Amino acid sequence: MTKPALRLENIVKTFPGVRALDGVSFEVLPGEVHALMGENGAGKSTLMKVLGGIHQPNEGRILVGEEPVVMTNPLEAKAKGIVFIHQELSLAEELTVAENIYLGELPRKSFGRVDWAKLHAQTNEILKKLKVGFDARTTVGSLSIANQQMVEIARALTVDAKAVIFDEPTASLTDAEKVVLFEVIEDLRNDGVGIIYISHRMEEIFKITDRISVLRDGQYRGTLVTAETTEDEVTQLMIGRSLDLSRNHEHAELGDVALEVRGLSCGDLYRDISFEIRRGEVVGFYGLVGAGRTEIAETLFGLRAPSAGQILLDGQEVHLHSPADAIERGISLVPEDRKGQGLVLGMNCRDNMTLPQVGDLTAGPFVSDGAEVAIFDQYRDKLDIRTPGWRQLVGNLSGGNQQKIVIGKWLSMHPTLLIVDEPTRGIDVGSKSEIHKLIRQLASQGYAVMVISSEMPEVLHVSDRIVAMYHGELIRTFTSDEVTEDSLIQAISGIRAEGGGKAA
């Protein structure tokens, strides 16, 4: 049997009061793509920090090849051949590709001058291997996110990498860019590098990995051979039960039209959009990144002025100039970027939840503590938010619980229309199904819900109707009973149906 490229033996890492890693062992073989999966909080991040030299394990050994290694900082980890491709890129945007790749170790001539010729030659050699369409002298800031990621990968290739760790690499990539990334990973594999691939996306995991190791609650739960397992088996290992993503066929009783949009346009972003959402109805918006879905939501929330068209709420035309306007009219938005737009991470749970209505929760001129706590308690119980107490800073909660705080924030406002943009992005499988259930519950309670999602199973699972968009145009609206995966994919690729189904 081949010797592993990287091997972890019984790694234990404790923090005051927490056993973050509890005897984790697994190995990555040379030329293997090994997925590491687990819910948020399962210990993946801690394990990566141990591998990166940021944390030192309390017990256990790390072996590169046959040799046990001790790493006390990220530079030492890199020197041992363990290289990270981070989810968040860490490049100097004003510098060139070559400078970024060799930052800190630029080749020198006499008197400490940089040997530019050598630098560019070395860089271009690496770039050639990656088959990218830019060269050593390109400024990094001018590259797309996907190409910037290629620069990170190129940086990894400058050392004799034994193991390369990809942390959610496809989070901000388009489908075409993903294909290129997967080719690069394939090449690395063929060169005999061991690859750890961290992702929440089952589809990718099953496409490119050889084996899957699963963590749960800081414990190693086992390793599965990708070709011999199923999504369901992996999910069960991760959360201890399976995830229901069947098609939605339960329709709540429909009420009046809550939102009607007529001929709404906004420059090039979207054109002539018309649709309606009734109370008790979940309408899913599906399309590729850039199809104009988020931009429509932003217009409905007063963040982006439309260039033409009308918005009617409960039959009344409204003009929305700011989120404050929209909120006053009963529109709420759970934004796509939870940490950037949804929450004040340094604030506690309660204050985040009551933020939009803090001006109304008063006793005299002062904020009423009692009223705030009452609202928090009510929605903590209703949404099953797991937190030690309302004083906990939101930044310390898991992604799923953070998302529930944002949802609770808006439910407590009793909105006419709730817009949810990418409701489960970056959220682990267990919390995902809870949030799906919640969205269906909201419909049955008579809310009008607009769900924007880039995950087809999710759209199919929660929606009563599905709007397919392509390049700023509404291509077709499906009911959940008539929709098929094929017709939906055709619609979001811009192919209009030949008869059947009503064109928008």
Next chain:
Amino acid sequence: MSEAAQERPARGAGGLTGAKVGTFLAKQGILIAFILFMVGFTLANDRFLDPDNILGVIRSSAILGVMALGVTFVVISGNLDLSVGSLMSFSTIVVLDLHDTLGPALAIPAMFGLTLAIGAVIGFLVGYLRLNSLIVTLGMLSAIHGLTLTWSGGQNMDIADKEGTWFSVFGQGTALGIPVPILMFALLAAVLGIVLAKTPFGRKVYAVGGNGTAATFSGIRRARTVFTCYLISAFCVATAGLIQASRSMGSQNTVGQGMELEVLAAVILGGASLMGGSGTIFKTVIGVLILGFIQNGLLLIGLQFYVQFVVTWIIIILAVWLDIAAKRGRLLSPIA
């Protein structure tokens, strides 16, 4: 469990490791330094703990303190105000000049009105036009100085009849045996402390400073909130100018010069983050007192007045370093 609090690696099995001592020092550093200073000063000069001296320190800190209260709002909202020293000079000169032409009863509201108008300009530029507060207030520092000199013609401003006016009460009077400047500082601190901690507006200030985008997405009118913070800052500056003018009954054009940094120092010493979103009025008051007592102590042990500029700067750097170190969980970070 806070990830930041967990960052510290446990090295070796020793009970009291270097890292632990480091974290403790970082978290309590300013308080420890303050206590050491106080003990040192007391040993060096027995007048330091004299009640008269203590009252004197608080009284002379009152002007700085009043200004720091307003700047606390601005800093928590995620902005800076470097114009307060210059604006205080303006207020002082204006109220002294108008005193002799309009009389004190009209001069005071007129000066407050003009000072607030300048605060409104800054608030408009930073809040509504979203310009960088550092650039705006640095520019205003210079612009207001020019305005003050234009008003005064470059001359010192004096009240002609110093005996025949009640104007001196704000700077020199006492009530219930306590100097009026201290009372005004305390009253303003109490009111603004409650505004910040207990009202919806205060909550909005924290939200805007903590994450302005998320605040906007929660329906908070960010521009209006920032604008109001600058108005509060201007109001505090006007109050400080009133105390200053009343105390000296005459003034140079540069009376507030350099105070913007001292004010900022007090706010940071109190623990407000320059990134916005954290800090309290109570902590700022503590910061003001620390600065006041240390400067007083340095004088009492016989150091030259000018040395305190250097020491003040060292204390600020120390405070900023310890604040960051406490967040990182160690004194020196291997990652820049």
